Amino acid sequence: MGLGFLDRTLRTTGVVLLIFLPFGLYYLGVYPTLAAFSGGVWGLLNLIFISALVRSTIRPEAVNKFQVIGIAVFKFPLLYGSGYFLTQVKQFDPLYLLAGFSLLLVVIVLRAIGAAMMQAGDKPQASDKVRSIA
C-alpha cells in the first residue's frame, strides 16, 4: 500500500462523485446534490493538501521550508474557511455535506478491505498444502 494507493483513491472518489451528480440531481434535487458534491470536493481537497503537507514534511530527506509554509498557509485558512462557508449556506443541509465529505473515507475503507482480501487470497492456505501433498 504505497503512495499510489492515495492517488487511486482520489481518482476513484472523483469518479464516484461525478457518477453521483446526475443521479442525485434526478432523485434528491439540486441543493442536496450540490451540498453532497461540495462536501465530497471539500474532502478531496482536504486529502490532497494533507498528502502534500505530509509528503513535504515527514520524509527522510531535507525539508523545503518555503514549500511547507506555502502549503500550510494555503491549506488551513482556505479549506477551513471554505468549510465554514459551506456550512453557512442556508440551502445546504449539513447532513448532505457530511455524507459527501464521508464519501472519501468510505472509499478508503472499501479499497483497504479489498486490498486486504486480495492479499489474503494470494497467501497459500493450509488446505492447498494438503491438496498438493495428496
Add this chain to the structure above:
Amino acid sequence: MDYQSMLGLSAPIAVGLAAIGSGLGIGRAVGSAMEAMGRQPEAAGKIQTAMIIGAAFIEALTIYVFIVFIMANGHFGG
C-alpha cells in the same frame, strides 16, 4: 442553570475536547511515523501513506464535531 444554558456551555467544550483529542492523535501519529522512518528510511513511502490516511481520519472526526456544533448552534438560547 436551565437546559439551553447547559447546552450552550457544553457544546463549545465538546468541540474543544474533540480538537484536543485530534491534536494529540495527530501528534502521536507524526511522532511514531518519524521514529519508524528513522529506523527504516526505505519504508518511507508506506509510512507516509499510513500517516496520511490516519491524519485524514483524525481530521474528519474534528470536522464532524464542527459540523454537529454548527447544526446544534441554531438550537441554543431558546
